[in-house]
Amino acid sequence: MSKVIVITSGKGGVGKTTTSASFAAGLALQGHKTVVIDFDVGLRNLDLLMGCERRVVFDFINVINGDARLKQALIKDKRVDNLWILPTSQTRDKDALKKPGVEQVLDTLREEFDYIICDSPAGIEKGALMSLYFADEAIIVTNPEISSVRDSDRILGVLASRSRRAEQDLEPVKEHLLLTRYDPKRVERGEMLTVEDVLEILAIPLLGVIPENQSVLRASNIGAPVILDTESSAGQAYYDSVSRFLGETLEHRFITPERKGLFQRLLRRTA
Amino acid sequence: MSLLDLFRKNPPSAPAARERLQILMAHERAGHKGPGYLPKLHKDLLRVCKKYMQIDDSKVSVRVEELGSVSMLEVNIELPGDGPAYR
Numbered sequence: 483m484s485k486v487i488v489i490t491s492g493k494g495g496v497g498k499t500t501t502s503a504s505f506a507a508g509l510a511l512q513g514h515k516t517v518v519i520d521f522d523v524g525l526r527n528l529d530l531l532m533g534c535e536r537r538v539v540f541d542f543i544n545v546i547n548g549d550a551r552l553k554q555a556l557i558k559d560k561r562v563d564n565l566w567i568l569p570t571s572q573t574r575d576k577d578a579l580k581k582p583g584v585e586q587v588l589d590t591l592r593e594e595f596d597y598i599i600c601d602s603p604a605g606i607e608k609g610a611l612m613s614l615y616f617a618d619e620a621i622i623v624t625n626p627e628i629s630s631v632r633d634s635d636r637i638l639g640v641l642a643s644r645s646r647r648a649e650q651d652l653e654p655v656k657e658h659l660l661l662t663r664y665d666p667k668r669v670e671r672g673e674m675l676t677v678e679d680v681l682e683i684l685a686i687p688l689l690g691v692i693p694e695n696q697s698v699l700r701a702s703n704i705g706a707p708v709i710l711d712t713e714s715s716a717g718q719a720y721y722d723s724v725s726r727f728l729g730e731t732l733e734h735r736f737i738t739p740e741r742k743g744l745f746q747r748l749l750r751r752t753a
Numbered sequence: 754m755s756l757l758d759l760f761r762k763n764p765p766s767a768p769a770a771r772e773r774l775q776i777l778m779a780h781e782r783a784g785h786k787g788p789g790y791l792p793k794l795h796k797d798l799l800r801v802c803k804k805y806m807q808i809d810d811s812k813v814s815v816r817v818e819e820l821g822s823v824s825m826l827e828v829n830i831e832l833p834g835d836g837p838a839y840r
């Protein structure tokens with residue numbers, strides 16, 4: 483059974499697209515045929531993070547409008563098997579996202595793919611609403627910072643009232659919290675909200691904690707999802723999160739400051 | 754600024770963040786996690802409005818605001834068109 487997963491947050495700049503790219507790549511790496519769709523019409527960036535910006539010919543909006551076939555717009559990732567990207571338009575605006583059109587594209591994708599990842603734009607306007615409307619599950623990307631937590635709470639309210647599952651009285655959208663840009667050192671110094679603080683306030687299950695890490699910017703610089711950087715803490719934390727999503731039980735890593743040398747930690751982990 | 758200030762650490766600010774959020778959430782949740790009939794009321798209102806005007810689903814909002822001991826039902830209907838709706 484294929485699943486539609488929305489990656490959303492309300493607030494901008496918290497790591498939705500980074501998460502979409504890594505999550506999609508992670509699911510594909512674990513053998514699931516996955517497509518990731520950019521819903522940020524007019525401000526497309528997923529293609530950049532996936533490193534396929536020069537291969538975009540047709541896009542999501544072309545398909546919705548019937549100007550191109552889905553097969554023509556889908557871009558196959560060159561590094562990861564089972565992974566496809568559906569970029570969006572850079573010239574149109576969110577009004578191009580018509581509900582019946584979006585539904586038709588998603589229904590067609592459901593026939594072919596195990597997972598359909600919807601990368602939501604920031605805000606709670608049309609683009610964000612359209613990206614979450616058809617979702618079966620939602621990953622709420624949150625930074626340990628008050629405005630991000632507040633906006634996440636708001637988007638949880640939107641999911642519970644404005645998604646298709648809510649409108650049609652179906653089983654509610656399954657929610658997962660992904661805490662990103664977490665800095666254990668600053669948490670220890672009392673400068674940052676703790677995982678527990680955020681969990682207590684948002685009260686949804688924790689999927690993972692992604693530590694603040696230089697590898698994330700490096701990954702975007704070179705256009706490769708950070709999950710492919712298997713040496714980095716952020717990459718490993720994303721991989722763990724994907725495994726948890728797929729049902730594994732794994733302890734959360736990188737939530738306390740590193741005490742031992744890096745070498746020791748690595749030894750312990752591979753042992 | 755005295756020389757001593759250079760060595761003085763800022764007090765932890767995370768507890769303040771947590772407290773502010775908790776107060777804020779308690780207030781704001783009263784809005785969108787209101788009584789169970791709200792979604793149905795919202796749907797019915799939309800249906801009635803659509804009998805008389807072309808209206809987008811997102812233009813009708815229904816929420817319950819709690820101000821102290823008083824609960825207030827707030828219904829917002831944004832009218833379509835590019836000018837005053839009473840024309």
